[in-house]
Amino acid sequence: MKELPKAYEPKNYEAEIYRAWEQSGYFNPDNLKSAGEPFTISLPPPNATGTLHLGHTVMLALQDLMARFWRLKGRKVLWVPGTDHAAIATQNVVEKKIFQEEKKTRFDFGREEFVRRVAEFAESSRGNIRSQIRAVGASCDWSRERYTLDNGLSRAVREVFVRLYNDGLIYRGKRIVNWCYRCGTTLADDEVEYKEQKAKFYYLKYGPITIGTARPETKVLDKVIIVHPDDARYKDYVGKEFDVPWIDGTVKAKVVADKVAEMEVGTGAMTITPAHSFVDFELAQKYGFEVVEIVGPDGKLTRQAGKFAGLNVKQARQAIVEELRAKGLIEKIDEEYVHNLSVCYRCGAPVEPIPSEQWFVAVDKPFRLGWFRRTTLKKLALKAVRSGQIKIVPDRFVKTYFQWMANLHDWCISRQIWFGHRVPVWYCGTPATAPKLRMGFAEVVIPRVLGGMTKTYRIHDHYFKVGDRVAFTNSRRQSIFGYGTITKVERSAIKDIPLADPLHKASYKSLDELLAAFRRHYPPTEIITGETEAVLYTYTFKPADQAGAQLGCGRIIVAVDEPKQCPHCGGIKLTQDPDTLDTWFSSSLWTFSTLGWPERTKDLKTYHPTSVMETGYDILFFWVARMILMTSYVLKQVPFRTVYLHGMVRDKQGRKMSKSLGNGIDPVAMIDKYGADALRLAMIIGTTPGNDFSLYEEKIAGYRNFVNKLWNIVRFALLNVGEPKAVATPPQPRTLADKWIMSRFRAVAELVTHKLAAWQFSEAGEALYDFTWHELADWYLEIAKLEGGKDEILCYLLTQLLKLWHPYTPFVTEVLWGEAFGGQAGLLMVQSWPTSLPEIDKKAEADFAPIREVITVLRNFRTEHKVPPTSIIKVALEKVPTVVSRHQKLIEGLRTKATVVAVGDPAWERIKVSEETVISLG
């Protein structure tokens, strides 16, 4: 006989229990005796600087549930924990902090110092999230803890980058990207969120045609109007060119017909701004229109915007609208226009499309995988799911996954922030000497340029200014063959260009010959006539091989480790690309980089592919899809066999939890108040994968009550059992109640086992909850008080029940296990799952049911007739199963205080008590 405290106080045990688990070494599968098949989970790494929120708690509870279940089932369980450097998010946090505390920006510190400070901050706050993960009870292997920015993972990142580059799947290009002015960086397509917003929509007179726009400030240099080919209104204009009085002087506009213009939208006509719209950029590529940047990366208008240069977007819009108004070009303004404003998912500031030189992963480009297969990254990622190698729970997300994959564009992976994995790319030369501006030359003319040609004609303005330092590059190879400074910029119609200019080495006999020369270098779509305006650049020239030793050859070096010298020219002044990588690039390698890749480690061989990826459906695209894509490419393996997606936590009204609503619940406070076990139950029972669920304090309190019930079940047993011991095999039941509970236990144990293996955690938990409280506690324990002599059975049920509950409520079950069986039984977390189960006894279950019913009926009878608790009643029952009369004592003892005279009837259906059946009240 042993006495436990009356109520379970989680605070008194949890820390100590976790310490015992950790010290046992069993979180590390190397220390598990089991030889079973490994079961691996990679913990979706929380942000290093984060604090535990309910989303984390959900994933920890579910993953720990799986880990503990399979560990008890004898599998070699590895759960790899870690944290994510969360590049933009972390940098933003630190920038904000530094600005508040010291009124300084990152530029005041310089890159190196700033990164050091961010890293320091991340390091110092990482301990916080670690201890909070422990507080939930997560049985992850801390000896294998990783960080996305640690040496091993950084190496994996560089290795993958280099491989992709060598396979031609990473390229650098000037493309329209999403640009966040506040963060000063690009964002991937899915890092942009949309907010519906009312804005002004301007109808502007653009020559004879009215166009609509919400962003007049980008329209300064628009010179192409797109209309639908079938649009009768504009039929006569198509293909025509005309002068249009516009924002900054007159522009020559032409009208092009293309089906992208929808007749119903606005006026059906639009001007295009290739530099500031994804669609327009595509059109510009299609038709060869010039891409002119109006808004720069600083959010201010560029010098191409003429007199508006230097104004920020907001000022420029005002000024330009004013200008348009003054010129009478505004037809009307729609004030009620609703459109989706693009905003940064990290900081909420507006995001604008601008052209920028960035690194991309080509998802649609064919490459050779292994010896035989030609495929694309997108195809690989689709196949992994379509082939069934990866199962998604719930499976409706398969459809979502395919849809997203189908829409996936090349992935912009470079970011202009400082904190993160630096792009493993070096340029031969330094920023000071290697000019930013480039002028490309066709291969055939390079020898002539090298021969001293210092004047070049172009029909597109590159906006070089006198004094600009320019690198001259081979357009095909992208290599620099010379350097120089612009000394003169002139404009002239082609027909007015002197046919023989001493600075322009080539001379022409006739205008036709000059025009032919132009046409050779521009696509056939360009209409080049004598009237076409050309820009004539004059410059100084120094060949690269002369300047090379100091300046570098400008070529790109992509390498895992920092190169000492340029493999192309031997130059030693190498400059690393300033960009860092999208944080999801490193997380996409998470399942295998954490196991030691690129080394061929034993862990990698043993534990990869991982068994399950458990995470919220909100990062199916951000993360899960990218892991599938990258792992398929790098390892030719899936990263995980099953994806289990949990829903989002909402408040009682179903609203998202947010700071502004103030409806958030702090999981740490809840653990403090109700215990980790109660919180875990509240998040597992009553929830289904893929569906959001509500969480509120009363719910957690309810499960706290259950945990306490479990405690008291064991407390009762220990008070009644002489010598508590763990019982592995089911003892022989003696009474009907014994047979009934043993049979029920078997049914529940099997159900729980089956449901847990089938990812149906809620149903398993519910069944176990109901059995524990409403069968075992409410009925069997009451009967045990009457019948006595239950030591063996109670010990057996206790032993097995604690195991079944352990995955859900590890703390209280471990405490109880220790209290009941002491140290000799070892830790509960490494016991074996119940396998030796009692027999199913259908007859006992069938016999017990009417007894239970009779008791309930009699209790109701007492209540209805207001029989005082002390009174004994005598009741005659008719048409009840004969078994009832054989269990007089049971019925009387279970708080009915009734003597039953039962008339047995084998054909009984329903038991009823009416006043007529009552013989007497005693």
Next chain:
RNA sequence: GGACCCGUAGCUCAGUGGUAGAGCGUUCGGUUCACAUCCGAAAGGUCAGAGGUUCGAGACCUCUCGGGUCCACCA
């Protein structure tokens, strides 16, 4: 525009073709005897609506209504 989810007791939600469920709340009753973080009872349902499939539908199919999410587009 495309896709998806949800609608079941007052509230929060389970329910994988076979007798409508749980927790909380409400009402009534209970002072020792494991637990008031408890025990015993009760009330409470056109399973959003309409049609269909089936011996049988809360579940499967079609449509409608209401609430929500994601993606695409956004001149």
